[in-house]
Amino acid sequence: MSIDTPVHDPSNHEQLLIIDFGSQVTQLIARRVRESGVFCEVHPYNRVDAAMLNAFSPKAIILSGGPSSVVDAGSPRADAAVFSLGVPILGICYGQQTMMAQLGGAVEKGDSGEFGRAFIQADAKTPLFKDMFGDDHDGREEVWMSHGDHVAKMAPGFDVLATSPGAPYAVIGDTTRHFYGTQFHPEVVHTPRGAQMLRNFTHGIAGFKGDWSMAAFKDEAIAAVRAQVGDGKVICGLSGGVDSSVVAVLLHEAIGDQLTCVYVDTGMMRKGESDHVVSLFKEHYDMNLIHVDAGDEFLDLLDGVSDPERKRKIIGGTFIDIFEREAKKVGGAKFLAQGTLYPDVIESVSFDGGPSVTIKSHHNVGGLPERMDMALVEPLRELFKDEVRALGRELGLHADFVERHPFPGPGLAIRCPGEITRERLAVLREADAIYLDQIRKHGLYNKIWQAFAVILPVQTVGVMGDERTYENVLALRAVTSTDGMTADYYPYSHEFLGETATRIINEVRGVNRVVYDVTSKPPGTIEWE
Ligand SMILES: Nc1ncnc2c1ncn2[C@@H]1O[C@H](COP(=O)(O)OP(=O)(O)OP(=O)(O)O)[C@@H](O)[C@H]1O
Ligand SMILES: O=c1[nH]c(=O)c2[nH+]cn([C@@H]3O[C@H](COP(=O)(O)O)[C@@H](O)[C@H]3O)c2[nH]1
């Protein structure tokens, strides 16, 4: 089964195609469309031609925004077949601009652009704006803009549906062909009624029924797994994180005993993690689960290593060694199950516009499959994280796992900048447990996307009980995010921070100072290494 073979059964679903011109927020279009119950996929503009359109058979198309300027020679264009397919099209920002340039209109560079909040003045009677304006509403709508260029002349057949001070053609439409263009971004939350507008396009104009649900997906994914693996054996790395837990439960339902889950204790897990994960799974599921205690193996290999990338490479390699060993032990597993999600797939089919730099080597991405002689089973590769959580609920996965904050495979290793020692890990583990306990006690766990402590390779002077101390600094991190790609620090109250710092310093030997990280991503990353 190739990676392009869908996990779900496409004949059961109406599909929408998103053509990507490289916008930073293309994935948000897909999320909004999926949230309204419509299956969609994102494909780079240069991979969409008549043959692809014929195979995918979209019921509607959305053209994303992008960093290029339509006015520049050689800038991206949609394949002409897109406009002759006869399905509704919505062009967003660059998508609107290229549609105009391709269909006989014109685009020009302005003296100034519009970046951020703007207001459009719209014709509220247009179907695209259904339910967007209240009764007393005068057609004024808050939107989020991010453009330097603008449409200067509409293509034949189009009418103006909304204007803004910087974009005379803020929204345009050809109601005969059902082609629409917006200069603003309906997919971002800063356009408060943008999701409604996208829904008006998909359900109202394109006639989607909204048949995409995790209940239906579950059965289709189970059937696809059975078809792929036949009577072969499958190994699944089970971390207790949302993704691998959902994969494990789904596979267990699909193939029962052919599945063996491998939980690896790297020696860099959180306090109580191994017991919690292994006992919960053993209690609720009658599945083959191997608990590999590999703490010494990992820690010996990491001895004296402080470079973050070397740490990650060593950890990734050791995971592979362990999975390979375990695969042999169960009598030669031919398949390795992974919790690859749709954002990973989109990113790996990287957009043409310039190579992106490696910020960090994630231990499971890339490295694993190449060296391993096993076929991959990736039942979540069409889903976003929120859909994975919904699928987990559908599968009856314990709430403890469904709502969990993500925890990286390298674990505490990347929260221990500098050399990793057993002593430092012990201090970090205790402090982290108190921090998470505080978060739960204050009812904040589900408001935060991810939270953890970091032990810094810095000692500072303190005074405790009239004694001089010279001990470790601990940093606390907590972020809000939707997908981990961008994030903001969580705005705790001073009371919470003070109480938590006091508890950590009083209850953990080896910490005499606590600081809070207020860096967003970008420019920071979520983890410190
Ligand atoms: N301690 C571990 N033991 C076994 N497999 C692991 C371990 N840590 C990570 N993995 C494997 O690596 C994959 C990637 O880890 P990742 O942290 O991205 O996903 P996750 O742990 O399933 O979910 P989450 O992102 O919510 O933490 C996991 O799906 C799992 O297969
Ligand atoms: O499985 C994983 N293996 C890794 O090597 C890894 N590195 C970072 N992360 C997690 O990814 C999200 C984004 O993290 P960064 O902003 O630090 O890159 C955050 O949720 C991080 O915890 C990892 N997950």
Ligand SMILES: NC(=O)CC[C@H](N)C(=O)O
């Ligand atoms: N966000 C976008 O799609 C921007 C389109 C184009 N680069 C402009 O500045 O107008």
Ligand SMILES: [Mg+2]
């Ligand atoms: Mg994890």
